[in-house]
Amino acid sequence: MSIDLTCDPIGRDQNNKDIFLKDIWPTTSEIANEVKKITGKMFQEAYANIFKGTDAWASMKVPNSKTYIWREDSTYIQHPPFFNNMKIQPEKINNIKNAKILAVLGDSITTDHISPAGSFKANSPAGQYLISKGIAEADFNSYGSRRGNHEVMMRGTFANIRIKNEMVPQKEGGFTQYLPTGDVLSIYDAAMLYKKENIPLVVVAGKEYGTGSSRDWAAKGPKLLGVVAVIAESFERIHRSNLIGMGILPLEFTADETRRTLGMTGFETIDILGLEETLQPGMILKAIFHQKNNIKKEVELRMRIDTHNELEYYKNGGILQYMIRKML
Numbered sequence: 001m002s003i004d005l006t007c008d009p010i011g012r013d014q015n016n017k018d019i020f021l022k023d024i025w026p027t028t029s030e031i032a033n034e035v036k037k038i039t040g041k042m043f044q045e046a047y048a049n050i051f052k053g054t055d056a057w058a059s060m061k062v063p064n065s066k067t068y069i070w071r072e073d074s075t076y077i078q079h080p081p082f083f084n085n086m087k088i089q090p091e092k093i094n095n096i097k098n099a100k101i102l103a104v105l106g107d108s109i110t111t112d113h114i115s116p117a118g119s120f121k122a123n124s125p126a127g128q129y130l131i132s133k134g135i136a137e138a139d140f141n142s143y144g145s146r147r148g149n150h151e152v153m154m155r156g157t158f159a160n161i162r163i164k165n166e167m168v169p170q171k172e173g174g175f176t177q178y179l180p181t182g183d184v185l186s187i188y189d190a191a192m193l194y195k196k197e198n199i200p201l202v203v204v205a206g207k208e209y210g211t212g213s214s215r216d217w218a219a220k221g222p223k224l225l226g227v228v229a230v231i232a233e234s235f236e237r238i239h240r241s242n243l244i245g246m247g248i249l250p251l252e253f254t255a256d257e258t259r260r261t262l263g264m265t266g267f268e269t270i271d272i273l274g275l276e277e278t279l280q281p282g283m284i285l286k287a288i289f290h291q292k293n294n295i296k297k298e299v300e301l302r303m304r305i306d307t308h309n310e311l312e313y314y315k316n317g318g319i320l321q322y323m324i325r326k327m328l
Contacts, residue, residue, distance in 0.1 A: 005021045006021075007020075073133075074149070075130060075133050075135055075146070075152070076145075076146055076149055077149060078148070078149045078151055081150065082220075082223075082320055082321075083321070083324065086317075086321055086324070088328065089325075090315050090316045090317065090325070091317070092276075093275050093314075093315060094275065095271065095272060095273050095274070095275050096228055096249075096270070096271065097200075097271050098199065098200075098271065099200040099202045099269065099270040099272070100179055100194060100199050100200075100201055100202070100269060100270075101167070101202050101203070101264075101267070101270065102158075102187060102190065102191060102194075102201040102203055102225070102227060103158060103165045103167065103203050103204070104166040104259060104265075104266040105165065105203065105205040105209070106164060106166070106205070106206045107205075107206035107207040107208060107233075108207065108208045108211055109163070109206075109210065109211070110210070110211050111210055111211070111212040111214070111215035111218035111239060112160060112212055112213070112215070113160045113162070114210070114215075114218040114221065114222070115143070115156060115215050115218040115221050116143055116156060116159060116160045117142060117144035117147075117215070118143065118144070119143075120140060120142075120143060120156065121137075122137045122140075124155070124186075125155035125159065126140075126143070126146075126156045126159065127140060129152060143156045147217060153217050153220065153221055153224075154188065154221050154224040154225060156217075156221070157174075157217070157221030157222060157224070157225055158174045158187040158221075158222075158225075159173070159174035159186070159187070159188070165187070165266075166266060167265070167266035168184055171184065174186055174187045174188070175187065176190050176266075177266070178190040178193055178194075179267060191226055191227075194226055195225075199226075200226065200228040200229075201225065201227045202229045202230070203222065203230045204230075204231050204259050204264060205230065205231070205232040205259075206232065206233050206258065207232070208234055209233075209234070210235055210239025210240065211236045211239075214238045214242065216242060218239060219239070219242040219243050219245060219246040219248060220246055223246040227248055229249040229250075229251055230248060231251045231259075231287070232250070233253055233258055234252060235250055235252070240304055244310045244314050244319075245313055245318055245319040245320075246319075247313075247314060247316075247317040247321075249272075249275075249303065249305075250304040251272070251285065251287075251301040251303060252301060253299070254284070254299075254302050255300065257299060262289065262299065264289065265291075268291050269289075269290040270289055270290070271287065271288040271290070272285055272286075272287050272301070273287070273288070274286055279303075279305075279314075281305050281306050281308060281311055282303060282305070282306060284302055285302075286299075286300060286301075287300075287301050
């Protein structure tokens with residue numbers, strides 16, 4: 001609209017006469033007269049029963065509790081497990097031993113590749129979960145709308161239909177090879193099998209891992225799948241910080257090495273050593289990639305924990321645990 005309110009009409013009256021803003025705008029004296037009518041009693045009457053609310057508000061049935069009562073049947077909001085088995089003091093950091101690779105990814109893996117926010121189908125792990133809860137596919141909504149339910153979001157981790165895991169070159173989407181059997185499974189299903197066996201997981205990637213929007217579930221999801229480290233050629237700045245905030249170790253290849261120069265297939269077993277020493281930001285750690293036929297490759301990886309604050313978060317298992325312990 002192109003209108004100058006100081007001189008253009010804003011409408012017409014019943015006699016088809018132009019009406020201007022100045023015709024309906026209150027005068028200074030009219031405003032002053034209304035202000036004079038305001039008294040302290042008005043505020044007292046308005047706010048005396050503010051916590052009582054309307055009849056509709058008062059009629060709501062709520063439990064007598066100072067904390068949120070989680071509904072087990074909710075498919076939108078579930079109690080997240082981030083503090084399960086948390087101890088008052090941080091646990092000792094150990095070297096990572098016998099880790100399996102969950103996915104080998106290329107360059108410019110975005111946070112939407114890692115944790116998509118859009119719709120999903122009935123045959124996906126998240127879809128199967130909702131169907132088991134009696135939700136029809138038409139009511140699935142989206143990952144983004146169900147981000148308060150970790151059961152949906154962890155099933156959606158690495159579930160983007162366009163992600164390409166080099167361990168499964170014949171398929172596009174969130175699949176991997178479950179190494180003990182060689183079966184091709186959804187990344188979620190494979191991660192749950194590894195978790196049952198207490199096997200730590202590693203993601204290997206190329207350049208600019210974690211580009212795109214700063215999506216917190218791109219770090220939360222891998223954490224819940226059992227990912228303990230991401231080894232990449234480089235990281236997007238904020239996502240690197242988010243990984244540390246969830247207790248996941250970001251590591252970078254050094255000396256121009258990459259997954260390709262090292263001939264990595266994703267079927268290696270990985271040891272990451274040096275974590276039991278006195279940790280310092282940016283220090284070099286040693287990794288051993290155990291390949292077939294007892295072939296071992298030792299490489300140096302730079303720990304992309306860049307500050308002492310980030311190091312404290314990592315030692316605590318993440319920033320959430322760090323803040324809780326600080327409050328305690």
